[in-house]
Amino acid sequence: MTYARDVAALARKDLLLELRARETLPAMLLFVLATLVAFRFALPADASARASVGLLWVAILFTALLGITRAFIPEREQRVLDGLVLAPVDRSAIWLGKVVATLAFLGAAEVVALPAFGLFFEQVTWSTVAAVALADVGICAVGAILAAMAAAGRARELLFPVLFLPLSLPILVGGVGAAISDEPGRYLAFLALYDGVFAILAWASFEYVVTE
Amino acid sequence: MAVAAAVVLVAGFALALLWAPEDADQGPSQRIFYLHVPIALTAYACFGWGAWKALRLLWTGDQRYDLESYTAVHMGTIFGTLTLVTGSIWARTSWGVWWSWGERQLVLFLILFLFYAAYFMLRFSLPEGPGRARISAVYALFGVVLIPISFLAIRLAENLIHPVVFTRDGPQMSGDMFFTFCVCLAGMLLLAGTLYLNELAGKRLDLRLRDLRESLELG
Amino acid sequence: MIRARGLERRYGAKRVLRGVDLEVERGGFTLVTGRNGSGKTTLLRLIAGLAAPTAGELEVDVERGQLGFLGHEPLVYRELTAIENLRLYARLYRVPEPRERIGMLLERFALWDARNQRAGSYSRGMLQRLALCRALLHEPELLLLDEPYSGLDSEGAELLDRELAERVGRATFLVATHDPQRLAPLASGALAL
Numbered sequence: 001m002t003y004a005r006d007v008a009a010l011a012r013k014d015l016l017l018e019l020r021a022r023e024t025l026p027a028m029l030l031f032v033l034a035t036l037v038a039f040r041f042a043l044p045a046d047a048s049a050r051a052s053v054g055l056l057w058v059a060i061l062f063t064a065l066l067g068i069t070r071a072f073i074p075e076r077e078q079r080v081l082d083g084l085v086l087a088p089v090d091r092s093a094i095w096l097g098k099v100v101a102t103l104a105f106l107g108a109a110e111v112v113a114l115p116a117f118g119l120f121f122e123q124v125t126w127s128t129v130a131a132v133a134l135a136d137v138g139i140c141a142v143g144a145i146l147a148a149m150a151a152a153g154r155a156r157e158l159l160f161p162v163l164f165l166p167l168s169l170p171i172l173v174g175g176v177g178a179a180i181s182d183e184p185g186r187y188l189a190f191l192a193l194y195d196g197v198f199a200i201l202a203w204a205s206f207e208y209v210v211t212e
Numbered sequence: 213m214a215v216a217a218a219v220v221l222v223a224g225f226a227l228a229l230l231w232a233p234e235d236a237d238q239g240p241s242q243r244i245f246y247l248h249v250p251i252a253l254t255a256y257a258c259f260g261w262g263a264w265k266a267l268r269l270l271w272t273g274d275q276r277y278d279l280e281s282y283t284a285v286h287m288g289t290i291f292g293t294l295t296l297v298t299g300s301i302w303a304r305t306s307w308g309v310w311w312s313w314g315e316r317q318l319v320l321f322l323i324l325f326l327f328y329a330a331y332f333m334l335r336f337s338l339p340e341g342p343g344r345a346r347i348s349a350v351y352a353l354f355g356v357v358l359i360p361i362s363f364l365a366i367r368l369a370e371n372l373i374h375p376v377v378f379t380r381d382g383p384q385m386s387g388d389m390f391f392t393f394c395v396c397l398a399g400m401l402l403l404a405g406t407l408y409l410n411e412l413a414g415k416r417l418d419l420r421l422r423d424l425r426e427s428l429e430l431g
Numbered sequence: 432m433i434r435a436r437g438l439e440r441r442y443g444a445k446r447v448l449r450g451v452d453l454e455v456e457r458g459g460f461t462l463v464t465g466r467n468g469s470g471k472t473t474l475l476r477l478i479a480g481l482a483a484p485t486a487g488e489l490e491v492d493v494e495r496g497q498l499g500f501l502g503h504e505p506l507v508y509r510e511l512t513a514i515e516n517l518r519l520y521a522r523l524y525r526v527p528e529p530r531e532r533i534g535m536l537l538e539r540f541a542l543w544d545a546r547n548q549r550a551g552s553y554s555r556g557m558l559q560r561l562a563l564c565r566a567l568l569h570e571p572e573l574l575l576l577d578e579p580y581s582g583l584d585s586e587g588a589e590l591l592d593r594e595l596a597e598r599v600g601r602a603t604f605l606v607a608t609h610d611p612q613r614l615a616p617l618a619s620g621a622l623a624l
Contacts, residue, residue, distance in 0.1 A: 002525070005522070006522075006523065009519060009522045009523065013508070013511075013519055016510075016511065016515065017508060017510050017511065020510040020511070020549070021510050079504045079506070080504075080506055080507065080508055082481055082500075082502065082504070082506055083506035083507070083520070083565070084523070085481065086479060086480070086481065086495065086498065086500050086506075087495065087496075087520065087523040087524055088494065088495040088496035088523070088524060088525070089523050142354075145350075149334060149347050149350070149351065150334070150337075152338055152343060152347060153334065153337030153338040153339070154337045155337055156337075159330075159333060159334060159337055162330045162333055163330050163333075163334060163351075165326070166323055166324075166326040166327035166330060166358070167327065167354065167358060169323050169362065169365070170358075170361050170362055170364075170365035173365040173366070173368055173369045174365065174368070177368055177369065186368060187368060190364060190365065190368055193361070193364075194361055197357060197361065198354070198357065198361075201353065201354060201357055205270070205350040205353060208270050208346045208347075208349065208350050209346065209347055209350055211346070211480070211483075212341070212342040212343045212346065212481070212482045212483040273483075275485075339442055339443065340442065340443040341441070341442060341443075341482075341483075341485065342482075342483040342485065343482075343483075422444055426444060426446065
């Protein structure tokens with residue numbers, strides 16, 4: 001399956017780049033921790049458990065924003081994208097490779113964030129973990145293609161959050177719902193639906209974003 | 213533009229019908245419903261039309277569809293904003309608040325407003341050309357998929373986070389009300405159509421003017 | 432191999448390419464000349480498929496895997512070494528026997544000793560040579576080179592001369608340059624923008 005190997009090669013490239021540069025992942029880790037601490041101070045002492053769960057999700061979203069912005073947008077990536085587009089690979093493989101790599105970064109950040117949340121606020125339930133896993137897929141799938149769109153124009157770092165946040169609102173609903181509801185199944189199913197629908201759309205349309 | 217003229221007439225007729233004392237119901241504030249919901253539905257139609265044109269652009273590569281898609285999204289955003297405004301007014305007159313998170317349409321349109329406002333920011337940041345057309349088209353497709361997904365999300369959120377406090381009558385309309393509603397809806401759609409064709413023609417004219425001016429400068 | 436008629440490319444109101452006609456036969460070596468800003472780069476990008484014409488017809492009888500492109504940017508990842516960069520491209524272009532091929536090209540362009548250094552540490556001339564390695568890696572049928580000598584010192588230029596001379600007739604070339612004298616002996620056609 002050459003497609004799978006292309007994706008693997010591209011994902012490996014991104015992971016290797018991060019290993020060398022060591023910029024994105026440390027920033028994400030520090031950011032998510034600092035955000036959680038900030039939220040701890042921002043919440044009044046008698047705040048409900050529900051409120052704090054919401055903040056976890058906001059922290060995750062913003063950390064993802066930080067990470068994905070770094071993925072496509074730095075100058076170097078923009079200029080080199082031509083090289084990938086010229087190659088005889090499926091353009092959707094470029095997207096998928098980026099998604100895989102971003103998932104790895106986001107996952108790594110959450111490995112730190114979730115226990116920290118458990119420490120600062122309250123216990124993390126299995127439904128929260130499941131929701132985070134599902135939400136990650138949607139975040140990275142949508143984020144990757146939006147980042148490519150933003151990177152094509154001016155003011156990319158400013159534009160990407162503006163593009164990303166409206167589309168991430170349903171994820172917020174699904175995630176918070178799964179974490180605090182008595183029937184997390186519906187919310188998890190919704191997240192899976194979101195993932196499926198938008199991943200397919202992004203996969204099919206990425207070609208048109210990077211070519212003219 | 214004779215068609216457009218006739219179209220505007222029908223739209224005017226629809227609005228005239230609105231003011232007719234057809235429906236004696238629970239309070240005059242109900243009237244806004246005849247404005248608010250058709251505007252909302254028209255906005256959806258515009259976004260859908262814009263997505264269709266976007267699809268055609270990606271499918272055929274014919275650049276004409278870019279302007280059509282953009283104009284449709286523009287119309288949709290205008291009507292979407294009007295939806296928010298009329299919805300807010302209705303909430304105010306019905307329940308005394310300017311905003312209600314229990315009001316599904318309102319929340320949905322807020323999300324869509326944010327999304328489509330970003331459409332224009334995106335478009336503005338891109339250099340003119342086939343690249344911008346494609347990226348705008350893909351974004352428009354994302355938008356139209358976002359509509360049902362957001363609707364689902366809002367329904368789910370209601371169960372949990374924002375309890376439904378206010379109910380409003382929808383489909384349980386009497387025959388008269390339903391008829392008025394349909395006419396208003398038709399009027400709104402026609403109005404949107406007229407504005408759409410108008411703006412499209414205007415923009416096309418601008419482009420041609422620019423082409424001619426450029427040829428003159430070089431000639 | 433390449434057939435273009437009335438090619439036009441505009442960016443907003445500005446028309447960078449105006450009614451360009453071009454025909455390049457298989458095995459041909461065509462020079463594209465013109466002042467800065469005359470659209471040489473844009474023309475090459477159109478043919479490479481990196482941009483679409485806003486008017487006119489363009490037919491390029493070559494699939495992506497058989498196309499080699501050298502633009503103003505080297506298109507390499509600065510944080511990766513030369514070898515890692517070429518390995519990635521070899522993988523994407525499905526180059527057979529990638530190790531040998533990469534080694535050979537690095538040697539021919541005198542980059543073998545620097546193969547494990549990050550591309551970001553390369554000098555301008557080295558980057559250009561690495562970019563040439565990348566463009567030639569998959570032994571493409573069609574080569575689009577945009578000012579290939581830019582940044583090269585006399586040694587580098589000689590290496591490039593040699594590589595071009597070897598491939599003339601076997602591959603098709605479209606080379607943009609503002610110094611046509613150097614390549615005139617190899618050229619079979621020219622286009623002035």
